[in-house]
Amino acid sequence: MHKPWWKILSVLLLVYTIIGGFLMDVPRLFILNESIRNLYFHVCMWFAMMILFGVSLVYSIKYLRNQSYLNDIYASAYAATGLFFGLLGYATGAIWANYTWVTDQGQSMANILKEPKLLGAGIAILIYCAYFVLRGSFTDIDKRARVTAVYNIFAFAMLFPTIWIIPRLVGSLHPGAPGSDSGNPALNFKDIDSRLRMVFYPAVIGWTLMGVWITTLKIRIELLKEKALLS
Numbered sequence: 001m002h003k004p005w006w007k008i009l010s011v012l013l014l015v016y017t018i019i020g021g022f023l024m025d026v027p028r029l030f031i032l033n034e035s036i037r038n039l040y041f042h043v044c045m046w047f048a049m050m051i052l053f054g055v056s057l058v059y060s061i062k063y064l065r066n067q068s069y070l071n072d073i074y075a076s077a078y079a080a081t082g083l084f085f086g087l088l089g090y091a092t093g094a095i096w097a098n099y100t101w102v103t104d105q106g107q108s109m110a111n112i113l114k115e116p117k118l119l120g121a122g123i124a125i126l127i128y129c130a131y132f133v134l135r136g137s138f139t140d141i142d143k144r145a146r147v148t149a150v151y152n153i154f155a156f157a158m159l160f161p162t163i164w165i166i167p168r169l170v171g172s173l174h175p176g177a178p179g180s181d182s183g184n185p186a187l188n189f190k191d192i193d194s195r196l197r198m199v200f201y202p203a204v205i206g207w208t209l210m211g212v213w214i215t216t217l218k219i220r221i222e223l224l225k226e227k228a229l230l231s
Contacts, residue, residue, distance in 0.1 A: 013205055047207070047208070048208040059071045069145065087125065097118070117163075119167075127162075130151075131155055
């Protein structure tokens with residue numbers, strides 16, 4: 001009998017993330033202080049987003065190689081879940097920015113809206129939103145799958161300059177950027193505390209597995225719709 005052990009693992013890891021995230025002691029980094037607990041949600045959700053978008057990219061490439069419609073369904077489903085986690089990551093990041101940059105530092109909303117990391121993240125999300133707009137603009141299934149597979153490769157490639165490269169080359173309020181008063185508590189191993197690692201890495205795995213679980217449900221729904229149309 002098939003046992004969905006990884007689904008149980010995802011739930012356990014996320015329960016551990018929530019409990020550990022709120023109860024375990026954390027380092028007091030400059031500006032971040034107690035708000036650093038959002039690391040387990042905001043950053044980990046974006047890690048899960050990148051992984052899900054990466055899986056979507058693989059299925060798009062596989063579609064271009066063998067023209068299997070199933071690969072197109074998988075690519076679309078993983079991209080949709082990745083976008084969902086991207087929106088969650090953006091929302092939790094906005095909440096974090098409000099507490100650290102607006103409340104604690106007294107930054108104006110004008111400065112926040114010009115924040116390079118925020119702008120880059122917004123552009124990346126819009127690029128993937130355009131992926132689904134593009135899918136909805138085709139009535140021919142084969143043409144839709146082929147064109148959106150090519151676009152998906154472009155969209156994934158654009159994640160790196162918009163999220164990882166350009167925001168780290170210019171001045172930013174975001175931790176880890178030039179001109180920042182503190183390092184990046186997620187990616188800089190000189191800054192991340194062992195107490196953070198105990199929750200951070202399980203949280204990345206937990207959110208990613210939850211994303212895969214959501215995607216499998218979306219794929220099953222799509223296959224049932226296709227079966228209903230053919231019957």
